[in-house]
Amino acid sequence: MATFSTLPSVSYTDIQDLTDQIRFQGTEGKIWFGEQRVMLMQVSSMAAFRREITNAMGIEQAKGFFLRLGYQSGLRDAELARKLRPNNSELDIFLAGPQLHSLKGMVKVIPLEIDIDQDNRHFYGELEWVDSFEVEICQTELGLLDEPACWSLLGYACAYASSFMKQEILFREISCRGCGDEKCIIVGKPADEWDDADSFRGYFKADPTVGELYDLQSELNSYNHCINNQEEQYYGIGQSLSYKKVCKMIDKAAQGKVTVLLLGETGVGKEVIARSVHVRSERSDKPFIAVNCAAIPHDLIEAELFGVEKGAFTGANQSRAGRFERANGGTIFLDEVIELTPRAQASLLRVLQENELERVGDNHTRKIDVRVIAATNESLAKAVEEGRFRADLYYRLNVFPASIPALRERIEDLPLLAEHFLEKFHREYNKRTLGLSDKALQACLHYKWPGNIRELENVIERGIILTDNNDIIDLESLFAIAPVQDNTKDNIINTEGNLVSSSNYSQQHWADQIFDNNLSLDEVENILIKSAIEKSNKSISGAARLLNMTRPTLAYRLKKANLLCQ
Secondary structure, eight states, X not given: OEEESSOOSSTTTOXXXXXTTEEEEGGGTEEEETTEEEOOOOHHHHHHXXXXXXXXXXXXXXXXXXXXXXXXXXXXXXXXXXXXXXXXXXXXXXXXXXXXHHHTTSXXXXXXXXXXXXXXXXXXXXXXXXXXXXXXXXXXXXXXXXXXXXXXXXXXXXXXXXXXXXXXXXXXXXEOGGGTOSSEEEEEEEGGGOTTHHHHHGGGSOOOSSHHHXXXXXXXXXXXXXXXXXXXXXXXXXXXXXXXXHHXXXXXXXXXXXXXXXXXXXXXXXXXXXXXXXXXXXXXXXXXXEXXXXXXXXXXXXXXXXXBOTTSSTTOOXXXXXXXXHTTTSEEEEETXXXXXXXXXXXXXXXXXXXXXXXXXXXOEEEOOOEEEEEESSXXXXXXXXXXXXXXXXXXXXXEEEEXXXXXXXXXXXXXXXXXXXXXXXHHHTOOOOOBOHHHXXXXXXXXXXXXXXXXXXXXXXXXXXXXXXXXXXXXXXXXXXXXXXXXXXXXXXXXXXXXXXXXXXXXXXXXXXXXXXXXXXXXXXXXXXXXXXXXXXXXXXXXXXXXXXXXXXXXXXXXXTOTTO
């Protein structure tokens, strides 16, 4: 249990771990707080916005709007607090919320009484808000209200405490300067300890503002339901011009029987395209058979594709149909078609030319009607030149080629794809995260994705597995080895509150540590030399390179400092 009734002198005032999270990328037009992108906004702009929302929606609905706005911010800050102070006391971790509120310029928070016992699910908090930005808005734009006015601040407190305690905590503003009281005082405790908890919860549920929105929402739900039911009829997910151009071109071929050759790197979604072509064709009610030619042993590929008769070879104990016969009337998708053996290529050519096949070990010809969609991540034309692929088969397959763009060539589709995979794995793992952090999304948008959509899917699944419910998926959870980012041009806030270069600040911070520990110049030099010797496995030459000096110079300094024997 952690309890205090007066402001702690050390834990509450020490916010260096929080200010260290602020990064200014002025040349990029971005400000970062941890892994979330933030922005500076004038209070006067927010005041005008709040006045307009209140006039349009009315007090009650506007209050719910701003409570929900603050709630979202509180959820994200609670996660940040746990990450920054994993080994601190419950009280120190919780106090990060009030500290963040103050750091963001929203309000100065003075804890009056906080009683926390997570093991017994007990919480009580009483805090004073000084110079609330929402009170200032009331004073300049709206005038005094008939009830407490710090709506978004209250939503933040509810979300932060609920996430921290892993149970529903509700805060109420028992006095507010925005309605004429002397102070802004809030009290928080578990929801079941409030008599009016149910009515207060209603503010956190979004309601339409105009009657017509109910009908529009109903239409939208119906439309989304229709899309979900017909999901297979769409060519995967993407709105980029390059992807839509390919899909539009393939769509023209879907209705006929023309053989389609899908080209593109591994993981770009060739099978998704192939399935969509089948669904949009007249064969949609017939079988779709997908075959990865690279996954079948060369000595079995003919039997797998074209069937086998009993006794054709050792182990063939019964006759069975191949993939082509099973796809009769429908579509067969041959992925990595370049891996077919020469005999299999000849058999496939016969199927394409004559619409007939023979099972392995049989001399009986069977007529079939199958549409072939082939795919490869290599150049078939080059394979023909090298003698690895039959030229006549290549020309048969190359009737309608289509190149699927790599993910890095349609990176604007990544947020849509990420959202799709998030929903998929939320259902699969029965959990609900808050999605990707802004920093994680930025890293994804700048990553080259050599494994394309399949790699993105795997990365999102990893993020879901490593992230707890109601937490944000951060960069570390997505990538085992995070993509390298250049932070040398970032600006940060120093201990005096000034904006400085992060590289200069690191040097100054290092220098401050030396002065704080009363180290002499000789002691600093000895520490550097010892560290270089250790890093180079006690190699004087290696240490000299690390220190950017010659070997004789380092040997002289070692002898002078009496470090040779250590």
